[in-house]
Amino acid sequence: MPNTKTLVSFRGTPEQEAELRKFIEQTKDEPGSTMPIMQKAQEIYGYLPEEVQIIIAEATGVPLTEIYGIATFYAQFSLNPKGEIQVSVCLGTACYVKGSGDVLERVVKKLGCEAGSITADGRFSVDATRCVGACGLAPVMIVNGEVYGRIKPDEVDAILEKYM
Amino acid sequence: MNFARAHILVCGGTGCTSSKSPEIIAEFESRLKENGLADEIKVVQTGCFGLCALGPIVVVYPEGIYYCQVKVEDVEEIVREHMLKGRVVERLLYKESEEVSESLNDTDFYKKQTRIALRNCGVIDPENIDEYIAYDGYQALAKCLTEYTPQQVIDLVSASGLRGRGGAGFPTGRKWQFAAVEKGPVKYVCCNADEGDPGAFMDRSVLEGDPHSVLEAMTIAGYAIGSSQGYIYVRAEYPIAVQRLKKAVEQSREYGFLGKNIFDSGFDFDIDVRLGAGAFVCGEETALMTSIEGHRGEPRPRPPFPAVKGLFGVPTILNNVETYANIPWILVHGPEKFAEMGSGASKGTKVFALGGKIKNTGLVEIPMGTPLRQVIEDIGGGCPNGKKFKAAQTGGPSGGCIPASLIDTPLDYESMAAIGSIIGSGGLIVMDEDNCMVDIAKFFLEFPVDESCGKCSPCRIGTRRMLEILNKITSGQGTLEDIDTLEELCNHVKNNSLCGLGQTAPNPVLSTLRYFRDEYIAHVVDKKCPAGVCKALLNYSIDPEKCKGCTLCARNCPVGAITGSVRQPHEIDKSKCIKCGACIEKCKFDAIYKA
Ligand SMILES: Cc1cc2nc3c(=O)[nH]c(=O)nc-3n(C[C@H](O)[C@H](O)[C@H](O)COP(=O)(O)O)c2cc1C
Ligand code: SF4
Ligand code: SF4
Ligand code: FES
Numbered sequence: 001m002p003n004t005k006t007l008v009s010f011r012g013t014p015e016q017e018a019e020l021r022k023f024i025e026q027t028k029d030e031p032g033s034t035m036p037i038m039q040k041a042q043e044i045y046g047y048l049p050e051e052v053q054i055i056i057a058e059a060t061g062v063p064l065t066e067i068y069g070i071a072t073f074y075a076q077f078s079l080n081p082k083g084e085i086q087v088s089v090c091l092g093t094a095c096y097v098k099g100s101g102d103v104l105e106r107v108v109k110k111l112g113c114e115a116g117s118i119t120a121d122g123r124f125s126v127d128a129t130r131c132v133g134a135c136g137l138a139p140v141m142i143v144n145g146e147v148y149g150r151i152k153p154d155e156v157d158a159i160l161e162k163y164m
Numbered sequence: 165m166n167f168a169r170a171h172i173l174v175c176g177g178t179g180c181t182s183s184k185s186p187e188i189i190a191e192f193e194s195r196l197k198e199n200g201l202a203d204e205i206k207v208v209q210t211g212c213f214g215l216c217a218l219g220p221i222v223v224v225y226p227e228g229i230y231y232c233q234v235k236v237e238d239v240e241e242i243v244r245e246h247m248l249k250g251r252v253v254e255r256l257l258y259k260e261s262e263e264v265s266e267s268l269n270d271t272d273f274y275k276k277q278t279r280i281a282l283r284n285c286g287v288i289d290p291e292n293i294d295e296y297i298a299y300d301g302y303q304a305l306a307k308c309l310t311e312y313t314p315q316q317v318i319d320l321v322s323a324s325g326l327r328g329r330g331g332a333g334f335p336t337g338r339k340w341q342f343a344a345v346e347k348g349p350v351k352y353v354c355c356n357a358d359e360g361d362p363g364a365f366m367d368r369s370v371l372e373g374d375p376h377s378v379l380e381a382m383t384i385a386g387y388a389i390g391s392s393q394g395y396i397y398v399r400a401e402y403p404i405a406v407q408r409l410k411k412a413v414e415q416s417r418e419y420g421f422l423g424k425n426i427f428d429s430g431f432d433f434d435i436d437v438r439l440g441a442g443a444f445v446c447g448e449e450t451a452l453m454t455s456i457e458g459h460r461g462e463p464r465p466r467p468p469f470p471a472v473k474g475l476f477g478v479p480t481i482l483n484n485v486e487t488y489a490n491i492p493w494i495l496v497h498g499p500e501k502f503a504e505m506g507s508g509a510s511k512g513t514k515v516f517a518l519g520g521k522i523k524n525t526g527l528v529e530i531p532m533g534t535p536l537r538q539v540i541e542d543i544g545g546g547c548p549n550g551k552k553f554k555a556a557q558t559g560g561p562s563g564g565c566i567p568a569s570l571i572d573t574p575l576d577y578e579s580m581a582a583i584g585s586i587i588g589s590g591g592l593i594v595m596d597e598d599n600c601m602v603d604i605a606k607f608f609l610e611f612p613v614d615e616s617c618g619k620c621s622p623c624r625i626g627t628r629r630m631l632e633i634l635n636k637i638t639s640g641q642g643t644l645e646d647i648d649t650l651e652e653l654c655n656h657v658k659n660n661s662l663c664g665l666g667q668t669a670p671n672p673v674l675s676t677l678r679y680f681r682d683e684y685i686a687h688v689v690d691k692k693c694p695a696g697v698c699k700a701l702l703n704y705s706i707d708p709e710k711c712k713g714c715t716l717c718a719r720n721c722p723v724g725a726i727t728g729s730v731r732q733p734h735e736i737d738k739s740k741c742i743k744c745g746a747c748i749e750k751c752k753f754d755a756i757y758k759a
Contacts, residue, residue, distance in 0.1 A: 031476060032438070034458030039400070039439060066459075073460040073617075075442030076400055093363025093560065093593045094519030096607055130362045132401065133178035135519040136216025136526060140182070147182035154749065 010051045016044050017055060024059045034062055038070060038077060047078045083118045083125030085163050087111070090140040092131030099153070100139035104128055106156040107141070124163075168206040170247070173223040175286065177212030177372050178365070178404055180219040184236060185209075188220055191239040201247055211373015213286035215273055217525035218258060223286075228267040231256040273524050276543050278505065280513045281329075281366075281489040282529045285373030290408050293415040296376040302421050304495035305380050308387055309429040317388040318344060321491065324499035325511030330356050330447075330484030331562065331589045332664075333510075333577045336491075339481055342471035343389040346479035351391035353382050354456070354475060354482040357398035357405070358440050360447035361560030362611065364591035366515040367485035369527055371398065371405035374489065375412035379435060381488035383422065384495070386433040389481060394435040397452050400442065409437050444561075444615035445665050449482045451617065462617045463663035484589065486515055507533025510576035510587075516558075520593040521547045533574040536566055540594060551596035555679070557604065559588025561611040562668035564675030565601070584675045586668075600697035601680040602687055605673045606634040612669035623666025626657035630673060639700040642688040651677060702758040704741055704748070708733035710755035717747035717756060 023040045027033045037060065041052050048071050057064040071077045089095075089104040104126075108114060111124050118125040134140050137149025141159070148159055174180075174189050192207045213221050218232035222242070229252055231242065238256060245251045257266060268274050279285075288295035296302070308317050322337025343351060355378060359367040371378065382394040398406055413435055416422045424432045438456050445451045446461040453475040455461035474480025490512060494502045503511045510532035516539065519525050523545030530539060540546065540553060547553050555565040558575075564585035566573060573579050580587050595604065612627045633650045636642045654670035654677075661667045677684060686692050693701040706717075706726075711733040718726040718734060725741040728734030736747075736756075748756045 032456050032458040035438070035441065035455065039441065069460050070458075073443060074440075077441060091362075093361075093557070093591065093607070094517075094525065097520040097593060097595055097599055097604070130401070131365060132182075133365045133368055134182040134216075135363065135365060135517065136179045136219055137182060138519065138525070149183065 010049050012045060012049075012051060020044055020052070020055060021059055024056070028060050034060065034067075034070065038067070042077055047081045049079065080118065081122075083123055085124050085144055086127070086142075087124060087160070088127040088129045088132075088142045089115075090130070090132050090134075090138070090142075091128045092135065092138075094131065094135035095139040098138045100141075102153045103139050103141055103151055103156060106153045107160065110157055110160050168204055170205045171225045172205060172207045173210045173225065173286070174207065175211070175213050175219060175221045176209035176290075176404070177216070177219075177369055178402070179212065179216040180221060181404060183220050185220040187236050188222065188234060188239060191236050192243065195239055195243040196247070199243060199248060201243070205247060208289045209291070210288065211285040211290050212369040212527060213268070214277075214282065214369075214527040214529075215258075215268075215524060216527070217523065223268060227252075228269060230258050230266065230268040230271075232258045272542050273526075273528075273545070276538060277529050278513050278531050279529050280493050280502075280505075281370060281486045281515050282373070282527065283493060284377065285369055285527075288374070290373050290375055291411055293376060293412070293419060296374070300496050301376055301492070302380055302419075304492040305383055305421065306427055307495060308384050309427045309431055314344060314388045314390065317384060317495075320495060320499050321388070324490075324494045324502040325506070325509070326487065326490055326494065326502065327510070327577065328484055329486035329490075329514065329589065331559070331586070333587065336483060336487055339471065339483070340385060340388050342469070343391075343479045343481045346472060348390055348479070350393075350476075350478045351389055352475045352478065352480040353385045353389065353391045353394040354452070354480060355382055355394065355396040355485060355488060356447060356449070356452060356482055357396055357402075357409075357485045358447040358452060359399055359402075359485075359589070360444040361562075361589050361591040363519050363560060363593050364517040364589055366517050366527060366590045368399075368402050368405050370485050370489045370515075371402065372408055375405075375409045376416065377489045377492055378409075378485055379412055379416050379422065381491035382435060383426070383433045384491055385481060385483070385488075387431055389479070391481075392432045392434070394433065395456055395475070396435060396437050397440055397446070397456055398437060400439040406437065406439065413437060443617075444611060445617045445663070448663050448665060451663070452482065453480065460617070462619045463665075465662060486590070505531045507531075507574060507576050508578060510578065514575065514587060514590060516575075516590045516592040518544050518592050518594070520557075521551065521553075521596040521599070522594040523548050530575070533576045533579075535572050535574050537571045539575070539592070540571065544594065547594065547596040551598065554595050554597050554599060555601065557585075557593045557595065557608075557672070558591065559586040559668075559671070560591045561608045562586065562664070562671055563588045563591075564671050565595075565604075565679060567679040569679075584671075584678055586671075598695055598697070600638075600693050600695035601676045601683050602634065602638055602693075603695075603697045605676040606631065606638060608672035609634060609669065612665055616665065616669075620660075620662040620666065622657045622660040623662070623669065626653055626661075627666070627669050629653055630657070630670065634673070637684065637687050638693070638698040640687070640691045640698075644685070644688055647677070647681075647684055647688065696759065699743055702743065703738055704736050704743060704745075704756060704758050706734050706736055707755050707757060710753050712753050712755070714752070716750050716752070720746050720750045722746060 053067045113119045115128040141148045222231040222234045326336045327333040446455045450464040451461040470480045515529045555567045557565045616623045618624045658670045713731040725737045
């Protein structure tokens with residue numbers, strides 16, 4: 001569960017690498033460009049496995065240990081890919097006081113996959129997020145960008161089944 | 165510009181976007197075109213109107229008719245009835261209690277507010293710089309650069325009494341003064357748009373609804389302290405805000421409000437937008453700067469303060485989004501006007517993100533010193549479903565709670581500190597009788613536990629030990645000594661942590677202990693959760709009056725805890741029950757309850 005190790009094999013393409021290297025060339029001399037470069041890499045690959053961290057370290061001259069340190073510090077950087085279907089339940093305060101904890105529990109039970117991880121077949125990943133800014137709709141669950149608001153725990157199964 | 169006879173304003177804030185406002189805009193455009201009205205009536209995507217609970221919101225001007233919870237299917241009717249025949253679609257109007265309000269200005273929700281920081285949100289199209297300019301935009305900047313010296317600008321800001329809206333409440337003018345007296349040549353102006361409080365979205369709404377006000381204010385700050393470069397550090401989880409900010413920066417450069425020799429004054433200033441990456445501690449000022457520099461966002465000890473040695477080691481000021489949003493207004497209307505609002509040493513207005521168990525979830529901006537009661541009852545409409553108000557939490561994971569008995573406390577810096585809470589950045593979460601305060605304290609503590617950067621041990625280890633004790637209490641294993649140990653630990657973590665995250669992490673626990681100690685005691689002595697939230701302390705029972713003996717629950721219980729014969733009341737063996745809740749869901753007669 002901790003975001004410190006990559007568990008799946010790497011399948012990056014030469015095109016992806018070329019795109020990343022081009023971006024690094026353009027930005028590496030600006031002050032404080034490490035974060036934007038890593039954000040770009042995450043955008044290109046969807047996650048930051050060791051192979052990608054090595055490319056960044058080598059092309060920027062920043063030590064790999066530091067790149068790894070940054071990748072594991074920030075919640076937005078993931079060392080593992082997300083599922084084809086990404087389910088997130090908001091655990092922001094407004095959602096929590098309206099029972100989003102119970103909603104998350106149902107999602108976890110239905111998919112058999114803890115928050116912050118991915119199902120064995122790689123189909124679903126589950127995340128508990130902070131306020132997504134739709135507090136008016138609390139409690140909120142998001143499936144692949146589709147927002148489900150004012151949701152009750154017993155509606156969870158039916159929603160997820162649509163994606164199964 | 166074409167003159168339109170009517171404008172249809174559709175909220176494009178994150179809340180309404182989640183409930184399909186972009187589709188609504190597209191539908192309006194195509195329906196208007198179909199009816200040959202595309203030239204007469206303009207559809208405008210605005211920022212947040214504030215009443216998020218009733219989104220998506222559509223406002224039709226010139227009348228100011230206010231439609232709520234509009235669905236894509238409703239658009240055809242609005243165009244056919246309202247736009248073509250001039251007949252308001254009654255069924256979509258906002259209903260405050262029994263009365264139907266046609267115009268948003270008639271509602272209690274808006275009447276009791278004073279909108280300064282949010283002045284343009286929901287009024288202008290945030291992606292169009294001309295609309296900002298039409299509403300006095302960039303006037304303050306022009307005035308500063310052409311009429312005032314940098315010192316005069318600082319004096320005006322000081323005279324307004326404005327204090328930082330990001331949490332700490334430090335006087336903004338004084339902060340600028342500190343940086344202004346430092347030697348350059350390089351200094352930076354930063355904007356904290358990391359909005360870490362998990363239930364708050366004031367800053368996001370300003371960025372989404374009025375991004376130019378922040379850019380204008382940062383440029384003014386740059387002039388005042390002698391800086392030519394600004395950075396906005398914005399949460400990556402706010403994609404709409406990021407996109408609008410970037411667009412605003414481009415437009416502002418095009419118009420010459422950013423760049424070289426602004427207003428021919430010889431003053432240069434530019435702004436770069438930097439994205440955060442999801443670390444709460446990066447809202448802390450020194451951590452934020454470390455993060456912009458491209459490192460793990462760990463705080464640095466202060467002093468040296470950022471005004472002396474900040475970003476990249478040079479003098480830097482950092483202000484919050486809402487703080488900046490007030491600046492152009494102050495300079496256009498005069499500092500006295502601003503200082504007239506508020507109470508005591510808390511001047512002006514404050515925006516709160518009202519959420520939780522409250523009818524009108526959304527953003528409210530009120531003069532400082534407004535009693536909490538007015539916000540909860542008049543503006544917020546009270547708790548839904550006739551439930552009783554129990555407490556409000558301000559300041560998120562760094563703040564505290566205000567119990568119902570103190571509902572008349574004025575919302576200003578001093579009064580809040582006196583009762584052990586803070587104004588904070590503006591999260592205001594309402595809780596009713598169904599919320600367990602121990603559970604809430606635990607919820608807030610999970611934040612610092614997850615988000616502690618790990619640099620110092622009181623915070624890294626102390627908060628974890630506190631959480632373990634709270635878990636023990638909510639699972640029915642706690643003792644009275646645990647409560648004392650918890651309190652002791654709180655004080656230790658508060659006094660010995662390096663940065664604000666650790667120093668304030670115990671606040672939610674301390675303040676719930678202060679006002680709801682009896683609830684903690686009920687958990688450890690009676691092994692009961694009075695609000696019925698903590699699962700381990702609930703027992704499932706069957707009401708023999710209601711039970712029809714259908715056997716459905718017994719067949720569904722995974723551990724065989726339910727016994728009884730057909731058409732006879734069933735019973736649950738508490739020693740076997742694992743509290744899974746399966747039986748409650750299956751029972752068609754509502755006969756099973758937990759208490
Ligand atoms: C853990 C922690 C998190 C913070 N998060 C924020 C935040 O999200 N937004 C913000 O404006 N200030 C935040 N602050 C306060 C900032 O450190 C700083 O005081 C503020 O941005 C200064 O701007 P102001 O004077 O305009 O309020 C946080 C402080 C701490 C200790
Ligand atoms: S108090 Fe916590 S977040 Fe702050 S420096 Fe110490 S460990 Fe890091
Ligand atoms: S809560 Fe679960 S274990 Fe307990 S009686 Fe009901 S079904 Fe059985
Ligand atoms: S707390 Fe869930 S959307 Fe804000």
